[in-house]
Amino acid sequence: MRKLMTALVLVGMLVGVVRADQKADALKAHALFDDGLGVDAQVAFENILTNYPDMGIDGCFVTQMYIGHSLMRQSKFAGAEIAYKKALDSYPNAIVHNRIIAYKNLGSVLDKQGKRMEANNAVLQAIILSAQNRKANEKLLDLFNRIKPAEMSDAAYKAMLTTIIKATPATEDYVSFLSRIKSELEKMK
Amino acid sequence: MMRLYFLILIIAVSGWAKDITIDTDMAQKEKEYRAMDLTKGDGVKTLKDVAATLPKTKEAKALRREIKTKLALLGETSDALDDVQAYIIPAIKVEVLDTPVVEAEVLDTPVVEAEVLVPVIARASMLDFIDRKYIALVNKWDSQLAVAERIAGVRNMNVVPHPATLLGRQRKAMLAAITVRGWTPETEALWANYYAKLNTALARRNLR
Numbered sequence: 463m464r465k466l467m468t469a470l471v472l473v474g475m476l477v478g479v480v481r482a483d484q485k486a487d488a489l490k491a492h493a494l495f496d497d498g499l500g501v502d503a504q505v506a507f508e509n510i511l512t513n514y515p516d517m518g519i520d521g522c523f524v525t526q527m528y529i530g531h532s533l534m535r536q537s538k539f540a541g542a543e544i545a546y547k548k549a550l551d552s553y554p555n556a557i558v559h560n561r562i563i564a565y566k567n568l569g570s571v572l573d574k575q576g577k578r579m580e581a582n583n584a585v586l587q588a589i590i591l592s593a594q595n596r597k598a599n600e601k602l603l604d605l606f607n608r609i610k611p612a613e614m615s616d617a618a619y620k621a622m623l624t625t626i627i628k629a630t631p632a633t634e635d636y637v638s639f640l641s642r643i644k645s646e647l648e649k650m651k
Numbered sequence: 652m653m654r655l656y657f658l659i660l661i662i663a664v665s666g667w668a669k670d671i672t673i674d675t676d677m678a679q680k681e682k683e684y685r686a687m688d689l690t691k692g693d694g695v696k697t698l699k700d701v702a703a704t705l706p707k708t709k710e711a712k713a714l715r716r717e718i719k720t721k722l723a724l725l726g727e728t729s730d731a732l733d734d735v736q737a738y739i740i741p742a743i744k745v746e747v748l749d750t751p752v753v754e755a756e757v758l759d760t761p762v763v764e765a766e767v768l769v770p771v772i773a774r775a776s777m778l779d780f781i782d783r784k785y786i787a788l789v790n791k792w793d794s795q796l797a798v799a800e801r802i803a804g805v806r807n808m809n810v811v812p813h814p815a816t817l818l819g820r821q822r823k824a825m826l827a828a829i830t831v832r833g834w835t836p837e838t839e840a841l842w843a844n845y846y847a848k849l850n851t852a853l854a855r856r857n858l859r
Contacts, residue, residue: 628689632720634809638793645742
């Protein structure tokens with residue numbers, strides 16, 4: 463019994479040490495990022511992902527996003543695109559709010575590379591997620607304003623608006639947003 | 652006499668149990684509806700199918716209204732929803748289009764943290780394709796909701812009076828005026844006046 467207790471205490475201490483290290487490394491990586499050291503921050507976040515694979519889906523997701531942010535800071539937009547896509551593909555069960563932010567950033571980075579259609583589609587995913595999850599607390603109009611219809615055919619834009627209507631609850635809480643979508647549809651007539 | 656009391660008690664309990672069953676059924680149906688991803692497959696058909704399965708009860712009314720509104724926005728109708736009204740979703744009309752303005756100082760922003768970059772890019776890209784007047788109108792709509800909230804409160808502003816009542820008719824006329832004329836000082840006055848009256852009416856009802 464005593465041996466078991468000792469073993470449990472040792473395991474607990476080990477876990478504590480690992481968590482303390484993880485926290486210290488995370489703080490260091492964020493400090494590098496805040497100081498504008500994109501390359502160093504990127505390496506630090508990559509190391510965190512490698513060294514602490516058990517930190518949970520959301521921890522991994524956010525770290526992967528910060529790899530994208532660090533690449534963005536270095537103007538490595540293609541790399542940032544891959545990083546954001548990796549976050550979204552690898553951790554489909556991450557909390558919705560973080561996934562929405564990832565789609566928003568993916569939209570920005572695609573836009574930076576001139577991939578307008580893909581950028582619009584990334585923003586559309588953010589809108590769909592946000593509309594389907596009320597607790598996501600994202601402003602739908604702000605998201606919608608990121609879409610660039612000038613880069614799309616009328617048919618594609620109409621299909622996008624239709625998809626948004628399907629995803630958005632048609633209740634009084636959403637009248638303002640739906641009003642905007644309806645206005646866009648009317649403009650196309 | 653005792654038997655009569657017992658019979659009444661059984662009827663009351665069974666009625667209560669029935670209400671609970673209906674509520675639970677509706678809650679379940681609504682939960683199933685919310686879990687559906689209408690963006691995949693034939694969303695319109697799914698909406699119509701759901702509408703056909705919903706009972707014409709007061710418990711189902713809100714959901715049926717929602718589905719009718721959604722179908723209306725998609726340019727569709729369903730016979731199963733003939734007895735409910737869709738929410739009024741006004742279209743904002745723009746008469747004059749301004750030349751898009753691109754703010755140089757926004758576009759010249761150097762590479763910054765992604766979280767910070769997002770709103771900056773959004774602002775610039777927004778100006779790429781939407782005229783300022785349009786944005787102003789949308790913002791105004793938001794600010795009008797804030798006015799309604801200030802006058803009547805969130806709870807009261809969402810109460811919809813029966814269309815046959817004086818207040819119901821006033822609401823219909825007010826929304827129609829805004830849809831046709833847009834936001835003008837006159838329609839804004841109608842808007843504020845309606846919510847003030849709604850608030851008074853509800854305060855009177857709550858006193859009883």
